[in-house]
Amino acid sequence: MTKPKLFIARKLRDVVEARAARDYEVILNPEDRLFSHDELIATCRDVDAVLPCHSERFSADVIAELGPRLKIIANHSVGTDHVDLAAAKAAGIVVTNTPDVLSDATAEIAMLCMLGAARRGAEGDAMIRAGKWDFWSPAFMVGRQVTGKRFGVLGMGRVGQVTADRARGFGMEVHYHNRRRLPDHLEKGAVFHETLEGLLAVSDVLSLHCPSTPQNAGIINAATLAQLPERAILVNTARGGLVDEAALVDALTGGRLFAAGLDVFQAEPGGNPALAALPNVFLLPHIGSATEETRDAMGFRALDNLDAFFAGVEPGDRVA
Numbered sequence: 001m002t003k004p005k006l007f008i009a010r011k012l013r014d015v016v017e018a019r020a021a022r023d024y025e026v027i028l029n030p031e032d033r034l035f036s037h038d039e040l041i042a043t044c045r046d047v048d049a050v051l052p053c054h055s056e057r058f059s060a061d062v063i064a065e066l067g068p069r070l071k072i073i074a075n076h077s078v079g080t081d082h083v084d085l086a087a088a089k090a091a092g093i094v095v096t097n098t099p100d101v102l103s104d105a106t107a108e109i110a111m112l113c114m115l116g117a118a119r120r121g122a123e124g125d126a127m128i129r130a131g132k133w134d135f136w137s138p139a140f141m142v143g144r145q146v147t148g149k150r151f152g153v154l155g156m157g158r159v160g161q162v163t164a165d166r167a168r169g170f171g172m173e174v175h176y177h178n179r180r181r182l183p184d185h186l187e188k189g190a191v192f193h194e195t196l197e198g199l200l201a202v203s204d205v206l207s208l209h210c211p212s213t214p215q216n217a218g219i220i221n222a223a224t225l226a227q228l229p230e231r232a233i234l235v236n237t238a239r240g241g242l243v244d245e246a247a248l249v250d251a252l253t254g255g256r257l258f259a260a261g262l263d264v265f266q267a268e269p270g271g272n273p274a275l276a277a278l279p280n281v282f283l284l285p286h287i288g289s290a291t292e293e294t295r296d297a298m299g300f301r302a303l304d305n306l307d308a309f310f311a312g313v314e315p316g317d318r319v320a
């Protein structure tokens with residue numbers, strides 16, 4: 001039987017590529033290049049399936065050009081904001097993602113962002129590297145302690161729930177706002193807020209875990225930042241589009257916010273120079289799920305979805 005032809009858009013872990021090569025006729029990207037818009041279309045037109053990451057944008061325009069052969073976009077990501085799901089559905093292209101398997105890794109990075117921001121990790125690191133650490137006193141580089149503070153989770157899905165568990169481990173009181181209230185066994189004593197405003201008012205640390213949808217674009221802006229407690233900390237490991245970065249810069253420079261810990265940005269790769277210029281921002285380059293274990297699991301999960309699809313079974317993680 002001929003194997004389905006699969007384009008794996010970015011370099012994946014060797015074990016994942018090896019398994020893919022066993023079951024598919026594979027087109028790889030060994031140089032790990034970001035394909036141009038035209039290259040992406042041309043390559044996808046000639047395959048049955050594509051396995052992209054969030055770096056490959058399948059806008060409505062791209063999807064309109066894909067032609068009849070491509071049947072499935074099996075994402076190597078939980079986020080699907082890089083794919084126009086409505087356009088894919090209209091074109092009869094199945095779309096899947098990789099939920100669950102990256103929740104632990106992303107929660108770890110949320111904690112790193114929180115602690116790096118609260119305890120001035122970027123400033124301390126930069127000072128030593130620049131050879132400028134020439135002073136110590138009890139008043140030196142004093143940050144904010146998170147123990148006993150209120151940890152606000154915006155979006156209590158899988159990643160939000162695991163991150164809340166990690167925050168509990170730091171002795172924090174968990175609050176959350178979500179479309180739906182969770183059952184007791186998932187809520188684990190966290191305080192539910194029916195409104196975003198209710199959550200903002202009590203969040204000493206606000207951690208973003210909601211999907212990047214048109215409705216959520218810029219949900220953290222001048223008006224919502226102003227509702228946080230004085231000297232709160234913002235953590236974003238979800239998507240840059242959730243935050244109005246100009247408003248965030250103002251809140252950080254004006255002292256309204258104590259600090260921010262950010263793994264995601266509106267412009268990626270690259271980030272935001274105005275944020276990078278501030279000492280009270282702890283920055284990471286979108287590495288929430290970047291562990292060996294999680295990258296393997298994401299790759300295998302994407303392949304599981306492809307295997308199901310080509311076996312004529314509904315893929316477990318179908319989103320469109």
Ligand code: DGY
Pocket residue numbers: 053054076077078079080102288289
């Ligand atoms: C995800 O899975 O959405 C992560 O942001 C990595 O792409």
